[in-house]
Amino acid sequence: MEKRECPVGVFDSGLGGISVLRELVALMPQENYIFYGDSRHAPYGTKTLREVQRLTLADAEYLMDQGVKALVVACNTATSAAIRILRERYSDIPVIGIEPALKPAVLVRAHPRVLVMATPMTLREEKFRKLMKRFEERAEIISLPCPGLVEFVERGELSGERLEDFLREIFAEHGKTADCVVLGCTHYPFVKEAIQKVLGDQALIFDGGAGTARETKRRLKECGLLNPSERRGTVLLQNSLHTAEMEERARLLLEAGTFQT
Numbered sequence: 629m630e631k632r633e634c635p636v637g638v639f640d641s642g643l644g645g646i647s648v649l650r651e652l653v654a655l656m657p658q659e660n661y662i663f664y665g666d667s668r669h670a671p672y673g674t675k676t677l678r679e680v681q682r683l684t685l686a687d688a689e690y691l692m693d694q695g696v697k698a699l700v701v702a703c704n705t706a707t708s709a710a711i712r713i714l715r716e717r718y719s720d721i722p723v724i725g726i727e728p729a730l731k732p733a734v735l736v737r738a739h740p741r742v743l744v745m746a747t748p749m750t751l752r753e754e755k756f757r758k759l760m761k762r763f764e765e766r767a768e769i770i771s772l773p774c775p776g777l778v779e780f781v782e783r784g785e786l787s788g789e790r791l792e793d794f795l796r797e798i799f800a801e802h803g804k805t806a807d808c809v810v811l812g813c814t815h816y817p818f819v820k821e822a823i824q825k826v827l828g829d830q831a832l833i834f835d836g837g838a839g840t841a842r843e844t845k846r847r848l849k850e851c852g853l854l855n856p857s858e859r860r861g862t863v864l865l866q867n868s869l870h871t872a873e874m875e876e877r878a879r880l881l882l883e884a885g886t887f888q889t
Contacts, residue, residue: 699724
């Protein structure tokens with residue numbers, strides 16, 4: 629197989645990275661993709677740095693063994709913990725990470741109040757602290773760790789009273805005065821409607837999936853790796869749990885963004 633026809637590898641700590649995969653497929657439908665979700669070890673965001681690095685490197689190696697031409701780290705926690713290591717280890721291919729979409733949120737108006745929802749690890753790692761420092765004079769930026777929210781997505785609970793009560797507790801202190809909310813975990817776009825319902829229409833919501841897709845296309849083009857085919861590519865969904873239930877959830881997230889429960 630010609631290298632340009634090889635698949636793009638996309639991985640996440642679980643199902644959340646499918647929100648990025650959907651953006652990639654929409655932007656580059658001719659590409660072939662392999663998505664790997666490590667739901668067996670989800671969530672990554674409450675683990676130690678060393679453990680996340682170990683798991684992330686194992687995820688990447690799994691995809692490399694399948695002959696991918698690029699790696700997309702569709703996980704904010706894994707990006708924060710290991711993107712530098714991955715780029716050093718796989719310097720011969722494009723390695724693209726994701727970061728919270730803080731810039732567009734900060735620029736939406738003069739000195740907005742911005743909530744950044746993310747896993748505890750993403751918020752405490754140096755990568756996010758540097759990003760926040762770049763914009764701290766232009767907005768009031770509030771870090772909002774959300775342990776437990778990933779698990780709602782992993783079990784397919786994307787709406788309902790239990791989720792909304794959980795979100796109300798998270799937003800109890802800051803939610804009513806937020807101008808913007810940044811979804812700093814790739815799982816969170818799948819509960820965007822519930823977040824909007826709890827916060828109200830005054831809060832604008834941002835996530836980094838589309839930006840990651842654009843950067844992936846740019847890097848593939850720069851490296852001469854864009855698939856020249858005019859046909860729609862293939863998407864292979866894989867998960868470390870290897871269950872029919874997880875395969876069905878992944879398929880429904882990719883195709884419709886909702887679960888039928």
